[in-house]
Amino acid sequence: MTTLATVSAWVDLYRAAWESNRPDDIRAVFTEDAVYRGKPYGGEWVGHPAIVAGWLDSQDAPGTTTFEWHQVALEGDVAVIQCVTVYPEGDKGGTYDNLWVVRLAEDGRASEYTDWYVAR
Numbered sequence: 001m002t003t004l005a006t007v008s009a010w011v012d013l014y015r016a017a018w019e020s021n022r023p024d025d026i027r028a029v030f031t032e033d034a035v036y037r038g039k040p041y042g043g044e045w046v047g048h049p050a051i052v053a054g055w056l057d058s059q060d061a062p063g064t065t066t067f068e069w070h071q072v073a074l075e076g077d078v079a080v081i082q083c084v085t086v087y088p089e090g091d092k093g094g095t096y097d098n099l100w101v102v103r104l105a106e107d108g109r110a111s112e113y114t115d116w117y118v119a120r
Helices: 004-020 023-029 047-057
Strands: 030-037 066-075 078-087 094-104 110-119
Touching: 004 023, 004 066, 004 078, 004 094, 023 030, 023 047, 030 047
Parallel strands: 030 110
Antiparallel strands: 066 078, 078 094, 094 110
């Protein structure tokens, strides 16, 4: 059963990968056959090679964002997480509200990840 501690540890891994952009850090967040959806429709990345390539293609430079989150719901192995991401400058400059739906495997990595986001 997934717990708040498991979700928190996963968010920490995700954020570490976000800040490092190292392939090993990215792979540590997701199962080998995970499905990553950067939006709720189309364009999914499936498996480590696709997730790492997609992530690196759209990466943010380390230290360019602030990030806050809290858990909204937890049912079985699925967590719903509300986030606020701020990009102070650059192409993405602004504040984004995110809603993540994450299915966690027994080892704490995500087997499915979907991000709904909107610019304020």
